[in-house]
Amino acid sequence: MEFCFGLFPTRGSKISWISQMLLCSMLCMWTTVESWSYFYSNTTMDWEHARSWCRKHYTDMVAIQNQDEIGHLNAWLPRQRNYYWIGIRKINDDWTWVGTNKTLTAEASSWAEGEPNNRKQKGSRESEDCVEMYIKRETQPGKWNDERCGKKKTALCFAAACKNDSCGYGDCVETINSHTCACFEGFYGEKCEKVVKCDKEKVTVPYKGSVKCTHKYGNFSFDSSCEYSCEEGYELSMSRPLRCTGSKEWSDQPPTCEAVQCPELSRPEGGSMDCFAPLGPSRYQTTCVFACDEGFIQAGSSSDPLQCEASGRWNATQPSCVAITCQNPEGAPHLITTCSRSSSELRLGSTCSFDCGAGFVLQGADNVQCSGDGRWSRAIPTCKEMECPAPEIPSSGRIFCSLPLSSSASPETPHPLGMVCNFTCDEGHELEGAPSMECDHPGQWTSSPPTCTVVKCDREEVTVPYKGSVNCSHKYGNFSFDSSCEYSCEEGYELSMSRPLRCTGSKEWSDQPPTCEAVQCLELSRPEGGSMDCFAPLGPSRYQTTCVFACDEGFVQAGSSSDTLQCEASGRWNATQPSCVAITCQNPEGAPHLINTCSSSSSELRLGSTCSFDCGAGFVLQGADTVQCAGDGRWSRTIPTCKEMECPAPEIPSSGRIFCSLPLSSSASPETPHPLGMVCNFTCDEGHELEGAPSMECDHPGQWTSSPPTCTAVQCLELTRPEGGSMDCFAPLGPSRYQTTCVFACDEGFVQAGSSSDPLQCEASGRWNATQPSCVALRCPSLEAPENGHINCSNSDPVFNTQCSFTCTPEYSLDGHELLNCDRHGNWTGERPTCQASPSKLSAITSGVAAGGALLSGLSLAFWILKRLKLRKDTFELSSNSDIEAPPQVYKNSLDSLI
Numbered sequence: 001m002e003f004c005f006g007l008f009p010t011r012g013s014k015i016s017w018i019s020q021m022l023l024c025s026m027l028c029m030w031t032t033v034e035s036w037s038y039f040y041s042n043t044t045m046d047w048e049h050a051r052s053w054c055r056k057h058y059t060d061m062v063a064i065q066n067q068d069e070i071g072h073l074n075a076w077l078p079r080q081r082n083y084y085w086i087g088i089r090k091i092n093d094d095w096t097w098v099g100t101n102k103t104l105t106a107e108a109s110s111w112a113e114g115e116p117n118n119r120k121q122k123g124s125r126e127s128e129d130c131v132e133m134y135i136k137r138e139t140q141p142g143k144w145n146d147e148r149c150g151k152k153k154t155a156l157c158f159a160a161a162c163k164n165d166s167c168g169y170g171d172c173v174e175t176i177n178s179h180t181c182a183c184f185e186g187f188y189g190e191k192c193e194k195v196v197k198c199d200k201e202k203v204t205v206p207y208k209g210s211v212k213c214t215h216k217y218g219n220f221s222f223d224s225s226c227e228y229s230c231e232e233g234y235e236l237s238m239s240r241p242l243r244c245t246g247s248k249e250w251s252d253q254p255p256t257c258e259a260v261q262c263p264e265l266s267r268p269e270g271g272s273m274d275c276f277a278p279l280g281p282s283r284y285q286t287t288c289v290f291a292c293d294e295g296f297i298q299a300g301s302s303s304d305p306l307q308c309e310a311s312g313r314w315n316a317t318q319p320s321c322v323a324i325t326c327q328n329p330e331g332a333p334h335l336i337t338t339c340s341r342s343s344s345e346l347r348l349g350s351t352c353s354f355d356c357g358a359g360f361v362l363q364g365a366d367n368v369q370c371s372g373d374g375r376w377s378r379a380i381p382t383c384k385e386m387e388c389p390a391p392e393i394p395s396s397g398r399i400f401c402s403l404p405l406s407s408s409a410s411p412e413t414p415h416p417l418g419m420v421c422n423f424t425c426d427e428g429h430e431l432e433g434a435p436s437m438e439c440d441h442p443g444q445w446t447s448s449p450p451t452c453t454v455v456k457c458d459r460e461e462v463t464v465p466y467k468g469s470v471n472c473s474h475k476y477g478n479f480s481f482d483s484s485c486e487y488s489c490e491e492g493y494e495l496s497m498s499r500p501l502r503c504t505g506s507k508e509w510s511d512q513p514p515t516c517e518a519v520q521c522l523e524l525s526r527p528e529g530g531s532m533d534c535f536a537p538l539g540p541s542r543y544q545t546t547c548v549f550a551c552d553e554g555f556v557q558a559g560s561s562s563d564t565l566q567c568e569a570s571g572r573w574n575a576t577q578p579s580c581v582a583i584t585c586q587n588p589e590g591a592p593h594l595i596n597t598c599s600s601s602s603s604e605l606r607l608g609s610t611c612s613f614d615c616g617a618g619f620v621l622q623g624a625d626t627v628q629c630a631g632d633g634r635w636s637r638t639i640p641t642c643k644e645m646e647c648p649a650p651e652i653p654s655s656g657r658i659f660c661s662l663p664l665s666s667s668a669s670p671e672t673p674h675p676l677g678m679v680c681n682f683t684c685d686e687g688h689e690l691e692g693a694p695s696m697e698c699d700h701p702g703q704w705t706s707s708p709p710t711c712t713a714v715q716c717l718e719l720t721r722p723e724g725g726s727m728d729c730f731a732p733l734g735p736s737r738y739q740t741t742c743v744f745a746c747d748e749g750f751v752q753a754g755s756s757s758d759p760l761q762c763e764a765s766g767r768w769n770a771t772q773p774s775c776v777a778l779r780c781p782s783l784e785a786p787e788n789g790h791i792n793c794s795n796s797d798p799v800f801n802t803q804c805s806f807t808c809t810p811e812y813s814l815d816g817h818e819l820l821n822c823d824r825h826g827n828w829t830g831e832r833p834t835c836q837a838s839p840s841k842l843s844a845i846t847s848g849v850a851a852g853g854a855l856l857s858g859l860s861l862a863f864w865i866l867k868r869l870k871l872r873k874d875t876f877e878l879s880s881n882s883d884i885e886a887p888p889q890v891y892k893n894s895l896d897s898l899i
């Protein structure tokens, strides 16, 4: 046990010093494996340096825990002059092991005699707060002494022997020069690596049960746990699991499975119980059936059998048997009941008999018996008061029944014993028989009821009047009490008295018979503003009176549809009386801006009333300015209206436009398109000029300040037909006006000059778009007479169509064309001829020809034309343009050939 004090915690172990001590004291299974070792310094040093030297090179400064360790150190260490520092010092006035921070206990201390003396002053720097050990000292070797910490001594250190894996399932415990393993429960071996085993065979499986084992350290080893369970309806004899303990034994014997037990049931009173228990009384699957004796009924549960369930509970509550009872038959008024048992115990077989009190009689069975189903064998009877039958009431009579004041207050029947009935007859009837009777025991009247007979009146007193008739009705018998005779008159006549004659109870008629008189209507009166004329054959306002009504002029009949009223047989006029109402015209006010002035107030505008009208400023009256109310309630003329003053729609000039607007200052929305103040501006289309005022304004009372202007097309200078040509103009807006187009052409022999040939147009500016062209005549070159010849031309100016003929002086003959023409191109039709000297033989002919020259020259043109016509088919066409190409042939030698 003393080794326990030498225990040192293994490095890194989290187990506290105390728990190791406890563990050691409990187990103390020691195995020496390795040792721990001591070391000391070669030099001296103060206590603090000595500790840090130890911690740097080894585990820590030596901590002495037992005397054996002291002995070992004293034997092993060499003697040093200043001895050795050990790992204990004073902290907060307590001597404390610095390695473990544990206070030194008295048992563990090994102070030298008189130590610790703390010779130096306490608390000062010189106080003796550290401990040295005397090694190999002459006196008290191995003991301790308190010393100043600053002194230099040899450091005494140790190195621990325990490693992290030194012990498997155990704690490592340091010992002198060695260590041991303290094994945990259930483990053994040098390194606590082996686990204790329990007997597997002892874990048996029970009937209707199973076992499940869990192993922590090995199959059926220390701390293995075997949990038992049972099938449904069975339960374990012990619920905790078996556990393998450190002593190689199981913690318990294996449990058994037993059928679940339900609470025991008992036979119900007044009934029976029958149980079938296959697994034992009231155990799981036991079934119990319940039944109740006759006169008892099952209660508290449904009728199903009960079964013990796996949960240990019955599947329903146990039923009980309750005795069936019949209801107490007492309570009906006047009923006296006598039963075989008390009222709360009226069970199967109990009987009750019945009777009634005085003056009452039993209605129903006089005894009943209680049956097994809680009902009485017969219906419970009732008691009825003794009574007389309802008395017969005589026709036209009345009965008054009452009980003598002395009898009980309210009988249960209408005619109890002792009741007295008196009879009376209605008016006009007489009683025959006993007027009174009484109800006697056991329910009979003392006499039979009387009868009532009707009285009669005199029939002869009912006479028929003039213009009338009578009709009688009988209630109880001919001309008897309450017979009624109703009188009536012919149409237009009425009775003075209207009620019928009636036969009274005193055998007299109520009145004398009445007479018939003509009907009277209400008196009529002449209507105001009219007249009335009546004809009354049967007296004023009587039946058949006729009245005719008429209204004066300006009045109209009102209040009736008819102007002739007749007094009818009903005594009423066949229509209501008419009245005459003054005819009024409707108030002509209301039209906007209309101001009217009438001769009488608006509600009294009658025949002859006049109204005159005017309009507000800026408006003009439309229609009559005065009207008169006519006899038919209409105004003589239609009521006028007021119209805003306005100008007529302005005429828009043709080829022009108009722009009208109101000055901004005027009212927003006028009612007319051209109100006063409207200003209209005019413009003309292109090529047109405005003539007149370009602007006008609508002035009071609706006139424009000027008439609208006109737009006229601009005029160009008049063109003239050119000499030697023609001009053709198209003037849509008038001669030489805007848009006029003129086309020019020159005659044959003339050519256009001075302008292009395009048409001319009159433009918006009033000028033609080009200058006018002219036509210039074309001239052929001037011709002279040939030598020895003469020339004779139709025109001194050689213009188009000028013809020149040539002749030669005698002795000369013409060579070439005798006749030349100026054509339209300005060319002569041929070369100028020459005159050649001719032979004499021919002179006669020549002279002859010469003589005929003049004739020839005159006829030559005609011949030429004829010749041309003859040859035209072969040579050229007269109309052809190509006639220029072939100048006309002149035949000078044969006149025949000319023709």
Ligand SMILES: *[C@@H]1O[C@H](CO)[C@@H](O)[C@H](O)[C@H]1NC(C)=O
Pocket (backbone or CB within 6 Å): 041, 042
């Ligand atoms: C102490 O001295 C011994 C002997 O000279 C030597 O073997 C050892 O290494 C020294 N130890 C230290 C820590 O200097």
Ligand SMILES: *[C@@H]1O[C@H](CO)[C@@H](O)[C@H](O)[C@H]1NC(C)=O
Pocket (backbone or CB within 6 Å): 101
């Ligand atoms: C040592 O223990 C004391 C008192 O129990 C405590 O005040 C001190 O802080 C501890 N020192 C260390 C280093 O654990």
Ligand SMILES: *[C@@H]1O[C@H](CO)[C@@H](O)[C@H](O)[C@H]1NC(C)=O
Pocket (backbone or CB within 6 Å): 218, 219
């Ligand atoms: C435990 O038992 C199982 C099955 O019998 C076996 O396979 C396994 O090796 C066993 N383990 C030990 C540690 O004996």
Ligand SMILES: *[C@@H]1O[C@H](CO)[C@@H](O)[C@H](O)[C@H]1NC(C)=O
Pocket (backbone or CB within 6 Å): 287, 302, 304, 305, 306, 307, 315, 316
């Ligand atoms: C109780 O169990 C019995 C037998 O199985 C069954 O007949 C009966 O209906 C059950 N009763 C109820 C209330 O479930």
Ligand SMILES: *[C@@H]1O[C@H](CO)[C@@H](O)[C@H](O)[C@H]1NC(C)=O
Pocket (backbone or CB within 6 Å): 546, 561, 562, 564, 565, 566, 574, 575
């Ligand atoms: C009332 O009687 C007169 C006379 O017979 C007849 O002219 C008139 O139309 C009658 N008026 C009405 C509303 O029947």
Ligand SMILES: *[C@@H]1O[C@H](CO)[C@@H](O)[C@H](O)[C@H]1NC(C)=O
Pocket (backbone or CB within 6 Å): 659, 660, 661, 680, 681, 695
């Ligand atoms: C009309 O002409 C006047 C004066 O030239 C001008 O002030 C005004 O704006 C014109 N109104 C319209 C509608 O063109």
Ligand SMILES: *[C@@H]1O[C@H](CO)[C@@H](O)[C@H](O)[C@H]1NC(C)=O
Pocket (backbone or CB within 6 Å): 741, 758, 759, 760, 761, 769, 770
């Ligand atoms: C003048 O106006 C006509 C018709 O539009 C046009 O044919 C012609 O070419 C114009 N002449 C000139 C010189 O513009």
